[in-house]
Amino acid sequence: MNRLFALPLFAAAALVAAPAAAQDAGGDKVRMVIVYGDDAAPAPTDPDEILVVARMPEGDRYRIPEALRFSEDPANMAWARRVEKLELVTRFGTNSCSTAGAGGFTGCTQQLIDAAYADKREGADVRFSALIAAARAERLSTIDADAASEQSRVEEIEREYMKRLEAERAGPTPDEVPTTQPGDAAPIMVPPGQ
Template identity: 50%
Template sequence: MQHRLSLIASGAFAALLMASPALAQNESAGPSAERIRQVIVYGDDACPQSDSGEIVVCARQEEKERYRIPKELREAPDFGSTRNEAWANRVRSIEYVGRSGTESCSPSGLGGVTGCFAKIAAQAKAERRMTGEKSWSDQVAAERERRLSTIDADSQAIEERAKAEEAEAAARALDHQNDPGK
């Protein structure tokens, strides 16, 4: 019997030990009751008031930044960096790492120098595209468009001058016809 009591006592003690971590936990076992809200305010705007159970953290920016693209997104990409480059383009550049021979722009192999101009031209074109610089053909097209845009106004002015000269000549002819001695 004593053996039975000691077995029951040890079982109760073990159950108490296993339940103690559950008893040590906080009452609320879910998300905290406090809510944190981060807000960016611009210029002299007031930081919003917090409600009960809410923490409001305000970061202040200049007024001129209100409708602008965030600085991280408007910075120009680093030339030579592959940070903003598509994976397909990175793989294409890796393909040329061990390339030699014709059209490769390498000092080894026959015709290695033949690809150097193509490589330099492709790099220059890519840089120009990245910076937004216009090529010669773009500049010629823009000038042609500018000139063509004034043709209608110029031809209208020329036509009005011609009509005025014709009307003046017709009036002189009529005066000369009515008074031949003039």
């Protein structure tokens, strides 16, 4: 009787194992390729090959893969963060903003103020003000030289104007006689004897 019961179980196990055995025997060759931007996908090298192409944005071409960007592994922790962790180990009591120790709450306000100043230092508006200050300094760096050259040009024009004005005020001298030549509209001052 045990044989009769075991025979159908053996046949059922063989039927279930047949598809699993077929899956274990690999027949298809699969190649996975990552393509960036508008690059062309490569052609399969074998007609039986299955080519899987993943298209990524052009900006990710030289970036660390997303799966590797964030890691909680202590070996990947920056030294600055390690130092911060060591500093936090002994922070308790007065001015610590913790529940441990007498007066632990007193440091919470200072911690908020420090965080606000850190945000202000790293904020985008600070960068804009730094850019504006740099542009203003660049513009003002040449203003003294430009003003000096403009001043010397104006002084030269004033000297020429003053010479001409003095010459006009002096007028013709008594020994100069105004004479006109044919074709001239205005009299020419010619000193006598010429």
